[in-house]
């Protein structure tokens with residue numbers, strides 16, 4: 001029996017597998033990963049030493065925790081394929097955006113099911129994950145929270161609808177920050193700085209800002225207060241921030257997150 005099986009060995013499954021192995025939550029021989037792509041399976045076998053298989057049913061019958069890690073659009077087919085072949089005592093964990101627990105239960109029958117919305121920084125132990133468990137999985141939720149806390153930070157939410165918000169916030173969120181980094185690097189180049197210097201200073205600034213925000217949060221200091229500390233009256237930051245405000249930066253962020261949440265809800269119909 002494997003402690004964990006991952007159906008779909010894509011980007012997010014790899015981030016979780018790498019994270020849990022690094023933190024020694026599981027040993028490589030306690031994990032099995034399936035995928036339709038031999039190339040992906042070779043990568044998991046070579047880079048992480050875990051067992052791999054093309055056979056979703058075989059893997060599903062041998063796992064204590066079964067992580068469903070395929071795209072939402074493939075989930076119906078994947079669930080139909082493994083239904084009736086899952087170990088009776090298994091915990092089902094879906095990381096798919098939008099896919100609701102009742103959709104999973106309809107196809108698989110009654111199991112403890114947990115939805116987790118993780119993110120790719122789990123790759124380096126800095127993930128953020130939201131967790132929602134059905135009634136049958138309330139006990140398991142605490143264990144799973146510990147797993148995701150070991151590869152970042154996890155928050156258990158009260159309602160399944162909140163997972164759609166978590167998706168728009170921290171699931172997709174790394175991409176928002178990466179976009180900001182891309183734009184800052186490109187802008188610095190446009191203004192005359194060389195690419196390497198622009199990249200080094202951008203990444204270190206993002207890292208420094210996040211680290212300072214996390215450290216300061218322990219003392220109750222908010223991001224807003226930290227922003228004020230950078231902003232000298234009549235200075236350069238104030239001049240820049242006025243442009244963000246004039247062009248409705250807050251409204252743009254809200255609009256983007258609302259659309260991401262709506263897309264998560266739409267995917268539930270797949």
Ligand SMILES: NC(=O)C1=CN([C@@H]2O[C@H](COP(=O)(O)OP(=O)(O)OC[C@H]3O[C@@H](n4cnc5c(N)ncnc54)[C@H](OP(=O)(O)O)[C@@H]3O)[C@@H](O)[C@H]2O)C=CC1
Nearest residue numbers: 008009010011012035036069070071072095096097118119
């Ligand atoms: N990427 C992210 O940042 C996050 C993703 N998620 C969720 O995680 C899930 C996976 O996303 P991501 O890792 O980015 O996607 P990927 O496309 O990278 O991973 C999915 C993998 O599953 C494979 N696959 C497709 N069909 C099957 C099948 N029938 N059996 C086994 N494997 C199959 C795919 O192969 P092939 O490519 O050949 O089709 C692919 O390798 C999604 O549901 C997404 O909503 C959640 C949080 C964050």
Ligand SMILES: O=C(O)[C@@H]1CCC=N1
Nearest residue numbers: 096097167171172173
């Ligand atoms: O873009 C997506 O649909 C997935 C879910 C959250 C992050 N990536």
